[in-house]
Amino acid sequence: MELVLAIAIGVLTGSGVWLLLRPRTYQVIMGLSLMAYAVNLFIFSMGRQGLAIDKEPVLKPGIAQDLVNYADPMPQALVLTAIVIGFASTALFLVVLLASRGTAGNDHVDGVHSRDVQEMP
Amino acid sequence: MTDIASLLMPHLMLAPIALPMLTAALMLLMREEQQRLKLGFNILSTLIGLVIAIALLGWTDQAGAPVTMGVYMPGNWPAPFGISLALDRLSALMLVVTSVVALSSIVFAAARWHRAGVHFHPLFQFQLMGLAGAFLTADLFNLFVFFEITLAASYGLLLHGSGRARIQSGLHYIAINLAASSLLLIGVSMLYGITGTLNMADLASAIPHVDAADRGLLHAAASILAMAFLIKAAMWPLNFWLVPAYSAATAPVGALFALMTKLGVYTVLRLWTLMFSSQAGDSALFGSAWLMCGGMLTMAFGAIGMLGSQRLTNLAGYAAILSSGTLLAAAGFGQNLLTAGILYYLPSSTFAVAALFLLADLIDRWRNAGARTAPYEDDEAPFLNAELVPTTGLNLDEDEEVLIGRVIPAAAAFLGLAFMVCTLVISGLPPLSGFVGKIAMLNALLNPLGVGTSAGYQPGIWGWTLLTLLIGTGLIGSIALIRVGMRHFWASHDRNTPQLRVAEGLPIAVLLLCCIAMTVQAGPVMRYMQNAADALHSPGTYIHGVLTQAPVPNPAPILSKEQP
Numbered sequence: 001m002e003l004v005l006a007i008a009i010g011v012l013t014g015s016g017v018w019l020l021l022r023p024r025t026y027q028v029i030m031g032l033s034l035m036a037y038a039v040n041l042f043i044f045s046m047g048r049q050g051l052a053i054d055k056e057p058v059l060k061p062g063i064a065q066d067l068v069n070y071a072d073p074m075p076q077a078l079v080l081t082a083i084v085i086g087f088a089s090t091a092l093f094l095v096v097l098l099a100s101r102g103t104a105g106n107d108h109v110d111g112v113h114s115r116d117v118q119e120m121p
Numbered sequence: 122m123t124d125i126a127s128l129l130m131p132h133l134m135l136a137p138i139a140l141p142m143l144t145a146a147l148m149l150l151m152r153e154e155q156q157r158l159k160l161g162f163n164i165l166s167t168l169i170g171l172v173i174a175i176a177l178l179g180w181t182d183q184a185g186a187p188v189t190m191g192v193y194m195p196g197n198w199p200a201p202f203g204i205s206l207a208l209d210r211l212s213a214l215m216l217v218v219t220s221v222v223a224l225s226s227i228v229f230a231a232a233r234w235h236r237a238g239v240h241f242h243p244l245f246q247f248q249l250m251g252l253a254g255a256f257l258t259a260d261l262f263n264l265f266v267f268f269e270i271t272l273a274a275s276y277g278l279l280l281h282g283s284g285r286a287r288i289q290s291g292l293h294y295i296a297i298n299l300a301a302s303s304l305l306l307i308g309v310s311m312l313y314g315i316t317g318t319l320n321m322a323d324l325a326s327a328i329p330h331v332d333a334a335d336r337g338l339l340h341a342a343a344s345i346l347a348m349a350f351l352i353k354a355a356m357w358p359l360n361f362w363l364v365p366a367y368s369a370a371t372a373p374v375g376a377l378f379a380l381m382t383k384l385g386v387y388t389v390l391r392l393w394t395l396m397f398s399s400q401a402g403d404s405a406l407f408g409s410a411w412l413m414c415g416g417m418l419t420m421a422f423g424a425i426g427m428l429g430s431q432r433l434t435n436l437a438g439y440a441a442i443l444s445s446g447t448l449l450a451a452a453g454f455g456q457n458l459l460t461a462g463i464l465y466y467l468p469s470s471t472f473a474v475a476a477l478f479l480l481a482d483l484i485d486r487w488r489n490a491g492a493r494t495a496p497y498e499d500d501e502a503p504f505l506n507a508e509l510v511p512t513t514g515l516n517l518d519e520d521e522e523v524l525i526g527r528v529i530p531a532a533a534a535f536l537g538l539a540f541m542v543c544t545l546v547i548s549g550l551p552p553l554s555g556f557v558g559k560i561a562m563l564n565a566l567l568n569p570l571g572v573g574t575s576a577g578y579q580p581g582i583w584g585w586t587l588l589t590l591l592i593g594t595g596l597i598g599s600i601a602l603i604r605v606g607m608r609h610f611w612a613s614h615d616r617n618t619p620q621l622r623v624a625e626g627l628p629i630a631v632l633l634l635c636c637i638a639m640t641v642q643a644g645p646v647m648r649y650m651q652n653a654a655d656a657l658h659s660p661g662t663y664i665h666g667v668l669t670q671a672p673v674p675n676p677a678p679i680l681s682k683e684q685p
Contacts, residue, residue: 093296096276
């Protein structure tokens, strides 16, 4: 499972960074979203006991109350906040992206006219 | 005032966060037409915030106690588990600096900029809330949350006024900050995975006991975390976003953004001295060379950028980079005398850069006869329409402009003098506070144990490099600023007298008077900074203070009166 998760995080981060460096705003926002997914998965893997399955998230009577028997609640709290904040910022970025396309007339990140950039009709 | 503060402590600590939050929430309920009411609330709230910050500063600097720590637990859970806020001298200092700059900025905005778009006032207050929270929190995850609040508000503020330049640079600014937030989250979660805590104090006490096998991972985590903060602090080569963004922002927002780089510097200083202090075992002073090296490169970059700038706002942006480079480079040495020097330099350079952003707006408007930008520049704010641009001549017809719109006869003289004071402080020329700060740093470099007790000490290659850079960047900065001053003030014979309102002149005067006051009162201020620096470099007090704060006991159940 560690291998699968590591590969998933790696692929997502790699594609995210590559897209982030592309010249079009839509590619940039996709890159940022992929990076956010990668970071969220990464946070999950950073529990104190490493990755684990089949652990109780809620305390039960009769089971010793430690991280060996229960899921680590901290990464879950972290990832929840990170998802909310990341979603909101991405939505804001989308608005700025549209505004930029409106003012510049193309979807280049610098708003410059160049041949490989799609021009607005 | 200190008596009142100690009466209200520890609850007063919450006020710098709660007050802007409540004000912003209240203003969100108001309609956009009630701009003047919102403005009144905003100024009032910022003013109260300043008074509270000064009271907190007085409280932390009580006579007799070498270190005064205020710890507040909003959830009433003991430290490693619950959220805690911590107030020491450095936090209180940053709160005061924030409030002074914010108050100047909002009064300046009152003249006209606050009408250039919607929701300026709530965003402004949310920005203050985020800044205050980041300065007060003693918890890495809350640091992330407050950073995001600050950033979210700053995205809105940067776009305030709209227009093509702002949207373009806003796009870059948001993209780089979203990427930085990802780095911040990676660093925070790795630190949790290694040490099992997010409380800064608990983290600091856990670091000496980390396994040797995990230490490399710990350093990687700290470096990734630092990368996120250094992007905010504008360390070279992570600072190419700064100048376009800051110079595109409207003037009051630019002044407020002068604080944002200082937020990055504050976080680096706080976390680095806590986590990698000299008591941190095998990790002691980890990353010191990186901070020094990066800081010095940033200084050089900032100085060269200043020399190459044509626009005044670009010049102010590079001045902000120079100032934060100086702070980072000197912080990397990890000596308490040097840290005291940078703590003295920090507020004065922040005030001067903020004042330069405000001045740039006035000078540009003067130079271009009323319009903010020259005709060849594509940077007009579409919502700042003709009736909001100040009218030429003395007949000011709008009601509110009669109140605050008096033309000062000596406006040109005021602009020139203010620019001169900015030049003196930013380039560190005598006799103002920039000079005192730089002398304190140079002195600490040559005599790290104090004058007279460091005989035979050699500063080493890093020390000499920083010394050269401190003097060299001062020279380059003064050349750049003097050249701009000559072009704007001495070659201005064919222009009208500038139109200057009290609401625009006052904030600049206040910011610069703060610099002058810091020079006049250099002794007490320096003593405060020295205490703050000593506390930073002996983190035991902070760790002990946060970890041993006991929760408030629950109220005893009320017994009924009938019981015998």
